[in-house]
Structures are given as structure tokens and as C-alpha cells.
Amino acid sequence: xADDPRSRPETPLVVCIAGSPRRHGNSEQMLDACIRGIxxxxxxxxxxxVVEYGIKPCQGCNACSLTGECVVRDRMRExxxxxxxxxxxxxxxxxxxxxVPAVLKALYDRCQPYWARIHVLKEPPAGPKRPGALLLxxxxxxxxxxxxxxxxxxxxxxxxxxxxxxxxxxxGPDSPSDIxxxxxxxxxxxEVGRSIVARVRGVGG
Numbered sequence: 698x699a700d701d702p703r704s705r706p707e708t709p710l711v712v713c714i715a716g717s718p719r720r721h722g723n724s725e726q727m728l729d730a731c732i733r734g735i736x737x738x739x740x741x742x743x744x745x746x747v748v749e750y751g752i753k754p755c756q757g758c759n760a761c762s763l764t765g766e767c768v769v770r771d772r773m774r775e776x777x778x779x780x781x782x783x784x785x786x787x788x789x790x791x792x793x794x795x796x797v798p799a800v801l802k803a804l805y806d807r808c809q810p811y812w813a814r815i816h817v818l819k820e821p822p823a824g825p826k827r828p829g830a831l832l833l834x835x836x837x838x839x840x841x842x843x844x845x846x847x848x849x850x851x852x853x854x855x856x857x858x859x860x861x862x863x864x865x866x867x868x869g870p871d872s873p874s875d876i877x878x879x880x881x882x883x884x885x886x887x888e889v890g891r892s893i894v895a896r897v898r899g900v901g902g
Contacts, residue, residue, distance in 0.1 A: 707898070710740070717791050723871075750775070752807060753807075769807070787893065831850050836868075
């Protein structure tokens with residue numbers, strides 16, 4: 698559509714992935730703040746709450762190494778074109794046992810076709826690296842921290858042609874209302890939204 702703001706290159710499209718199995722919890726409230734920053738900076742934020750998609754796990758069939766496409770028929774097929782169209786990607790997630798929860802990991806694993814296109818089919822990159830951001834919340838008590846969640850996300854970002862340029866990591870919130878006790882983290886998440894839009898436009902960064 699000609700009047701779709703996403704059709705105008707000066708209006709960056711940022712796909713915002715809510716990775717928690719619980720809607721509107723601490724990590725998604727961080728994402729809400731980031732979206733406020735994106736929209737304030739003139740970007741368009743498109744939210745994907747993965748728990749609502751019923752994404753099946755990768756079945757390890759390697760069919761995508763032949764075709765570059767996934768053979769599993771589910772709503773992940775709605776997500777692939779949105780990942781492709783994004784000018785930037787933001788992921789918000791709680792940390793479960795040092796990494797991302799199963800609903801988000803299923804989405805990550807279903808990005809195997811992108812890996813196959815690069816490493817097996819030797820397709821050239823679709824374009825320059827896009828900026829990405831990661832917002833993580835953990836309750837604490839686990840000595841293994843955030844790193845597994847960070848590396849897992851960066852691995853997926855790599856095959857999507859995304860560079861993780863911003864991170865916000867918050868330790869302490871557990872019940873859904875706890876993030877309100879961390880206003881600095883919410884402010885930082887909003888700043889990340891503004892920064893991501895600026896990076897897409899080539900301003901700063």
C-alpha cells in the first residue's frame with residue numbers, strides 16, 4: 698500500500714520479539730518501553746509475542762539444507778517474512794536456567810534455514826548488517842548469569858544478518874510487577890529504541 702509508513706525508507710521497521718511464555722511480564726514491559734522509544738524516534742514497531750504462535754521445534758531433518766526453506770507447516774511461516782522485512786530486530790526475554798525460554802528457543806532453532814542458506818547453499822548475504830538489541834531480565838540466584846542467553850541470541854542474529862549493538866540486562870525482577878522497581882532499566886530500554894532507529898538511519902552509532 699502506498700500510504701503504508703513502512704514503505705517509506707525514512708520510516709524504519711523494527712520487529713520486536715517478546716520471548717516470554719508469560720504475556721505482559723517484566724521482559725515484555727521492557728519491550729513496551731523500547732517500543733515507546735522506537736515510535737518517539739519515528740520508527741514503526743511490529744511486535745511478535747512468540748507464545749501466541751505455537752511454534753513447533755526444529756525436527757532436525759536437514760531439508761532446509763537442500764532448499765533453503767523449512768518444511769514444518771505452522772505459524773513460523775508468518776514470522777519468516779517479518780524477519781526478512783525488518784530494518785532492525787529487538788528481542789526481549791526472561792532468562793530461564795541461564796538461557797532463553799523454550800518458546801523463544803523454538804523460534805531461534807527454526808531459523809535453521811538462514812544458517813543453511815549461508816553455510817550450505819553458499820548464498821550471498823541479503824544486504825548490509827542490520828542493528829539489533831537484546832533486553833534480558835532474570836530473577837537472580839543462578840550463578841551462570843546472562844551469558845548463555847546473550848550468546849544464543851547473537852548466534853541467531855548472525856544468520857539473520859543482524860549485529861547486536863545494544864543490550865540491557867536487569868537482575869532482580871521476578872513477579873510481573875517487579876520491573877517497576879527498576880525505572881532506570883525501563884528508561885534505558887526506551888533509549889535503546891531511539892538508538893536503534895537512529896542506527897537504521899545512519900545517525901550515530
